[in-house]
Amino acid sequence: MKKSSLTKNGLILMMAVSFILGVLAGPLNAASKYKDYPVPKACLDAVKKEGSKLYVYNWAEWWPQELFDDFSKEFGVEVIFDYYADTEEVVAKFKLNPKAPYDVVLGCSPFNVMVLKPMGIVSKLNYDWLPNVKEYMIEGYTKRAFDPGNHYQIPDSGYATLWAYNSDKVDDSVPGFHTWKFLFENEKYAGRITMLDNMYDVTGAALKSLGYSWTSDNEAELMEAKALILKQKPRVMAYDSWPRRAQVEGEAWLSGTWDGDAWLVHNEDVPALKAVLPEEGTLISANTDFIPTGAKHPAAAHLFLNYLYRPEVNALLIETIGYPPAHKHTMEFMSDEMKAWPGFILPEGYMEKCDSDDERMVTGRGKEIRLQIWEELKR
Amino acid sequence: MKRKKIAPKILAGLSFLVYFFLWAPVIVIIIFSFSANRYGVSWDGFTMKWYADLVQNAAVKDALIRSTIIALVTVVVSTLIGTLTAYGLFKLHFKGKHFLRTSTLLPIVMPEVVTGAALLVFFTRFLNLPLGYPSIIIAHIVFSTPLAVFVILGRMQRIDWAWEEAAMDLGANRFRTFTRVIGPQLMPAIMAAAVLIFPWSFDDFVITYFVAGIGSTTLPIYVYSQMRFGATPIINTIGTLFVAVTIGALFLSRAIEKKNAGR
Numbered sequence: 001m002k003k004s005s006l007t008k009n010g011l012i013l014m015m016a017v018s019f020i021l022g023v024l025a026g027p028l029n030a031a032s033k034y035k036d037y038p039v040p041k042a043c044l045d046a047v048k049k050e051g052s053k054l055y056v057y058n059w060a061e062w063w064p065q066e067l068f069d070d071f072s073k074e075f076g077v078e079v080i081f082d083y084y085a086d087t088e089e090v091v092a093k094f095k096l097n098p099k100a101p102y103d104v105v106l107g108c109s110p111f112n113v114m115v116l117k118p119m120g121i122v123s124k125l126n127y128d129w130l131p132n133v134k135e136y137m138i139e140g141y142t143k144r145a146f147d148p149g150n151h152y153q154i155p156d157s158g159y160a161t162l163w164a165y166n167s168d169k170v171d172d173s174v175p176g177f178h179t180w181k182f183l184f185e186n187e188k189y190a191g192r193i194t195m196l197d198n199m200y201d202v203t204g205a206a207l208k209s210l211g212y213s214w215t216s217d218n219e220a221e222l223m224e225a226k227a228l229i230l231k232q233k234p235r236v237m238a239y240d241s242w243p244r245r246a247q248v249e250g251e252a253w254l255s256g257t258w259d260g261d262a263w264l265v266h267n268e269d270v271p272a273l274k275a276v277l278p279e280e281g282t283l284i285s286a287n288t289d290f291i292p293t294g295a296k297h298p299a300a301a302h303l304f305l306n307y308l309y310r311p312e313v314n315a316l317l318i319e320t321i322g323y324p325p326a327h328k329h330t331m332e333f334m335s336d337e338m339k340a341w342p343g344f345i346l347p348e349g350y351m352e353k354c355d356s357d358d359e360r361m362v363t364g365r366g367k368e369i370r371l372q373i374w375e376e377l378k379r
Numbered sequence: 380m381k382r383k384k385i386a387p388k389i390l391a392g393l394s395f396l397v398y399f400f401l402w403a404p405v406i407v408i409i410i411f412s413f414s415a416n417r418y419g420v421s422w423d424g425f426t427m428k429w430y431a432d433l434v435q436n437a438a439v440k441d442a443l444i445r446s447t448i449i450a451l452v453t454v455v456v457s458t459l460i461g462t463l464t465a466y467g468l469f470k471l472h473f474k475g476k477h478f479l480r481t482s483t484l485l486p487i488v489m490p491e492v493v494t495g496a497a498l499l500v501f502f503t504r505f506l507n508l509p510l511g512y513p514s515i516i517i518a519h520i521v522f523s524t525p526l527a528v529f530v531i532l533g534r535m536q537r538i539d540w541a542w543e544e545a546a547m548d549l550g551a552n553r554f555r556t557f558t559r560v561i562g563p564q565l566m567p568a569i570m571a572a573a574v575l576i577f578p579w580s581f582d583d584f585v586i587t588y589f590v591a592g593i594g595s596t597t598l599p600i601y602v603y604s605q606m607r608f609g610a611t612p613i614i615n616t617i618g619t620l621f622v623a624v625t626i627g628a629l630f631l632s633r634a635i636e637k638k639n640a641g642r
Binding site for chain 1: 503591593594595600605
């Protein structure tokens with residue numbers, strides 16, 4: 001994967017500085033100024049005892065391959081991959097086969113964990129084997145109601161649902177542009193809009209646009225959201241969670257998406273693509289990793305999660321996937337352009353307008369009503 | 380008079396449409412797999428870059444090797460079982476034969492989702508078979524063998540069985556008769572079955588998706604899983620590869636049939 005030029009420049013600068021100071025050897029990476037806290041020997045012994053293997057379940061072609069290759073080389077652990085195309089697929093897989101022997105599942109959402117945990121599929125983490133995570137996790141991420149202290153999952157990065165637009169085709173100077181309301185109610189760009197193919201994100205955005213909570217399970221509020229979604233439907237060209245092709249070909253001008261996916265398309269394909277962090281607020285959540293109870297190599301999984309929070313490894317991950325870090329120091333090494341991208345550093349007071357993960361959305365009435373809305377929408 | 384002339388034209392037009400929709404997407408994929416366009420959606424000049432990327436992509440390469448191994452094992456086992464089954468169904472007379480013969484069609488008429496889900500539950504809850512190569516290969520044999528049975532049965536109906544009687548009259552036992560007399564006559568059909576089964580197994584997505592374990596991702600499953608972040612040009616090259624394998628197999632099967640008919 002391509003490194004941003006700033007990091008390259010940073011590297012060159014570091015090299016020059018180290019040369020001048022006569023500092024010898026050591027990894028020439030800006031992030032290495034922060035200490036790596038290795039796992040205790042007990043963990044490494046357990047890794048060997050398990051057979052030095054790690055079965056990873058992840059999105060295909062997302063995370064940088066060198067991150068896994070380096071891990072493999074350093075610890076002598078063979079990494080075996082399996083890939084999914086959607087986190088709903090992960091949930092379905094574990095429902096059919098609860099003891100599926102994956103050692104670590106990467107890139108899920110907290111909602112997946114909320115659904116899987118009561119089924120006994122998510123195992124508890126051993127923080128003695130996660131010293132980097134303990135040291136470097138941004139404090140806010142350790143206080144989330146669904147898993148205080150992150151005992152069952154570890155966020156590897158944050159994410160926010162937002163919408164993106166092609167600034168060559170769309171006039172962003174109209175008043176009220178930077179809102180969910182504009183995405184749902186504007187008629188000017190009918191047929192040029194894509195929305196996420198995900199009932200939680202579409203209903204959530206509609207609820208925010210109406211001034212309610214993203215995770216509401218109030219029937220009257222959800223019915224209002226439903227009316228808004230159905231009214232918007234004729235103007236939507238597709239419900240598509242990965243509208244990259246349509247964005248690249250200039251078919252889709254406004255798209256519901258996630259901050260990191262929008263960054264990726266902006267950075268690699270369509271420089272004119274810009275993102276809107278809606279004024280009404282949004283859902284602030286995280287890309288989450290967990291160890292299933294069927295894991296045959298839990299020590300290797302801990303070793304990997306601890307490795308993931310090593311400062312330079314985390315910087316490599318975040319730079320590639322383009323989602324805001326959950327690691328205290330990683331943001332310092334990102335390019336200014338990335339820091340300025342909506343969702344990376346939230347504006348003062350914005351967090352108060354946002355909602356975070358809440359079980360009421362994915363269980364009971366909250367889920368039932370959303371399913372009904374979605375079925376009616378897709379009919 | 381006028382009506383007579385219109386009908387063939389309509390038929391020709393319809394035929395053209397059928398072939399157009401059959402071939403156009405395939406040709407588009409093949410052409411764009413050589414296009415320098417980064418998104419594989421328009422022609423920006425000739426390049427082999429995506430094929431180089433494909434070869435360098437370890438995940439794709441592993442998946443390709445796995446799919447090939449699975450398809451080869453499936454071909455060998457399915458044609459073997461298929462030949463024996465067809466021989467038994469053709470030569471022997473026993474109660475329930477008709478039922479057995481019809482029921483070999485089951486994997487073909489059953490929706491793949493049903494077969495896949497049923498096999499998954501069967502493997503994990505009843506047999507305790509770990510998911511991976513064994514489960515995939517067994518599943519593939521299940522849906523491939525009927526093809527072999529029916530291709531070979533068709534050939535058996537055209538064999539002159541007097542040869543078999545003659546061989547046995549002359550002192551050859553049943554096994555020797557089969558290997559020396561009947562077997563060679565069935566060979567074209569067995570080969571035809573093999574080249575039909577190879578792409579059938581190589582391309583299967585639905586059933587494999589259910590029974591695949593960790594580290595046994597086949598190529599079709601990989602293609603599906605990388606639709607979010609994957610680069611489109613590589614998908615085009617994989618598509619071209621599939622078309623080449625499938626069409627290659629079909630031509631091979633046609634050639635074998637021709638040779639067979641010429642005997």
